Amino acid sequence: xxxxxxxxxxxxxxxxxxxxxxxxxxxxxxxxxxxxxxxxxxxxxxxxxxxxxxxxxxxxxxxxxxxxxxxxxxxxxxxxxxxxxxxxxxxxxxxxxxxxxxxxxxxxxxxxxxxxxxxxxxxxxxxxxxxxxxxxxxxxxxxxxxxxxxxxxxxxxxxxxxxxxxxxxxxxxxxxxxxxxxxxxxxxxxxxxx
Numbered sequence: 001x002x003x004x005x006x007x008x009x010x011x012x013x014x015x016x017x018x019x020x021x022x023x024x025x026x027x028x029x030x031x032x033x034x035x036x037x038x039x040x041x042x043x044x045x046x047x048x049x050x051x052x053x054x055x056x057x058x059x060x061x062x063x064x065x066x067x068x069x070x071x072x073x074x075x076x077x078x079x080x081x082x083x084x085x086x087x088x089x090x091x092x093x094x095x096x097x098x099x100x101x102x103x104x105x106x107x108x109x110x111x112x113x114x115x116x117x118x119x120x121x122x123x124x125x126x127x128x129x130x131x132x133x134x135x136x137x138x139x140x141x142x143x144x145x146x147x148x149x150x151x152x153x154x155x156x157x158x159x160x161x162x163x164x165x166x167x168x169x170x171x172x173x174x175x176x177x178x179x180x181x182x183x184x185x186x187x188x189x190x191x192x193x194x
Contacts, residue, residue: 049142056138060131061105065090067131069098070124073108074132078121107131 060067065088072087073079085095099122102108107128113119124132147155 048146049139052142056135062131065098066102069095070102070107070128071132073122074124074129078111078123080119080121084122102128 057067062070068088069084072084076083076087081092081095081099084090084099085092088095090098099108099110103110105127106125109123109125110120111123113121150158
């Protein structure tokens with residue numbers, strides 16, 4: 001894979017920096033080539049997973065907003081409309097309308113808080129939980145389908161590589177500076193920092 005105009009495949013501008021403004025491979029062409037290959041392979045795997053994962057999502061009788069709300073309710077447990085609105089970046093009025101449609105489909109219920117009758121926590125019904133669980137199982141099945149095609153040596157190398165990646169992520173999440181030579185971002189970037 002050739003290096004793009006930005007100094008790496010998919011780079012932004014001609015500054016030689018990745019989109020986060022980090023030089024991912026200072027003065028080490030072999031590291032630069034490895035990072036280019038990793039980015040290309042990661043993109044190919046992600047694209048495959050997204051295409052495979054779209055089929056079950058597209059077959060659901062839900063809008064994307066309804067699915068996102070249902071996933072928040074299923075994964076966060078009983079939550080208030082305000083909590084969901086904050087998580088999804090929507091107004092309480094918008095969330096209330098989406099909840100109404102999910103209640104009509106028997107995917108979510110509005111419970112009563114015993115200590116304060118004004119609070120109506122949202123809880124997923126068994127049918128709502130089944131939708132989210134089904135999507136999770138499909139994702140796990142596709143992952144297993146791909147991993148089962150790897151030779152044992154390749155699987156061991158992947159486990160070692162992801163172990164190193166996990167350690168780097170943990171270090172960044174803890175506020176460390178990471179190994180010399182940079183990586184994919186800077187401390188404070190991404191969801192772990194939020």
